[in-house]
Amino acid sequence: MKILIVKCLKDNYSYIIYNEENLLAAVIDPSEAEPVINEIKRNNLKLKYILNTHHHYDHVGGNLKLKEKYKCEVVGYEDDKDRIPEIDISLKDNQKWENELFECEILHIPGHTSGHICIYIKEINALFTGDTLFSLGCGRIFEGTYAEMFNSLNKMKKFPKKTKIYCGHEYTQKNSEFCLSIDTKNSKLKNKINKIKNNIKLDKPTIPSTLEDELECNIFLRADNLEIQKQLGINSTDPIETFTKLRELKDNF
Ligand code: ZN
Ligand code: FE
Numbered sequence: 001m002k003i004l005i006v007k008c009l010k011d012n013y014s015y016i017i018y019n020e021e022n023l024l025a026a027v028i029d030p031s032e033a034e035p036v037i038n039e040i041k042r043n044n045l046k047l048k049y050i051l052n053t054h055h056h057y058d059h060v061g062g063n064l065k066l067k068e069k070y071k072c073e074v075v076g077y078e079d080d081k082d083r084i085p086e087i088d089i090s091l092k093d094n095q096k097w098e099n100e101l102f103e104c105e106i107l108h109i110p111g112h113t114s115g116h117i118c119i120y121i122k123e124i125n126a127l128f129t130g131d132t133l134f135s136l137g138c139g140r141i142f143e144g145t146y147a148e149m150f151n152s153l154n155k156m157k158k159f160p161k162k163t164k165i166y167c168g169h170e171y172t173q174k175n176s177e178f179c180l181s182i183d184t185k186n187s188k189l190k191n192k193i194n195k196i197k198n199n200i201k202l203d204k205p206t207i208p209s210t211l212e213d214e215l216e217c218n219i220f221l222r223a224d225n226l227e228i229q230k231q232l233g234i235n236s237t238d239p240i241e242t243f244t245k246l247r248e249l250k251d252n253f
Contacts, residue, residue: 001102001124003166004043005205006035011170012058013207015128017101017121018045024101028119028128029053029168030062037069049099052076053130054116055083059168077108080115091117109156111149112139118156126164127156127211134167135209136192137175138220140251146244153221161215164208172196172206178253179219182231182246189217219246 004016008031016039018025025045029052030036040047047070052060055076063074063085075097078090091097093108105120112131116139119128131139132152141149176193183189192213196206215221222228223243232245 003124003126004039005166005207006030006039007170007205008032008035009058009061012168013166013170013205014062015166016040016043016045017124017126018043019101022046024048026051026099026101027062027066028166029059029130030066031058033062033065033069036062036066040070046070047072048101050074050086051104051119051128052084052087053118053128053132053168054113055080056113056131059130060085077106077115077117080113083115093117107155109152111141111144111152114143116152120159120163124164125160125162126166126208127159128166129156130168132156133165133214133218133221134169134175135165135172135206135214136179136189136218137171137250138218138247141247146247147240149247150223150240150243156211157215157221159211161210161212163211165211165214166208170205170207172209173200174253175218178250179217181253182249183217183219183222183225183228184231185227186217188213192217 006014008014012031014030015028023045025047026049067086073088074086075089076084076087081087081090091106095106102121107118109132199206223239229242
């Protein structure tokens, strides 16, 4: 199985997963149809499924056109079935769903939206995190509480460290500046930033990241770090308080 990274809109990524033998394919979060259609044509793929992490237009914008063209099925979270255009198959929290391409595991990770999910595909070692976990950042909280977002990020820590993280946007550089502004002594972060800068210079995606990198460098996954709490002037050791402060600072960064 292979993953193609498809640039969409201004800074979105859609991901095509396909089987190199039979050319069956699925797409995650098609922001728009055209760039996805181009990749499908270029690789002679047969699109079977569209999977959506959440209902925002920049993640579902291509659903209708792709479904009409390829007669594929749309898959999303059950509680969002009224908001995900053209949905055919609805999945539950903690559900394992198998199709002719792969088996995946769904986790409900509310905060950015109330019906946000992530999709884990063990066979390719990949976690699709939509707008919840970004490389070196996390999504804005639109429909949930800070505690919900914090718990959702924590849920994803359970996957193997080598898991590749495929997120919904290319926000990595700006995120890295925020991390470094607070986590000033983190040498692993500094190393990662060098690699990021190099990719951007070559016009290459900074995605995928790895869960290991994120655990070590993403400040939103490090809200329990005493050094970071000290830096923020927080006296309590409640990581939710630290996380809340970080998210508020980032909103105005
Ligand atoms: Zn979104
Ligand atoms: Fe988005």
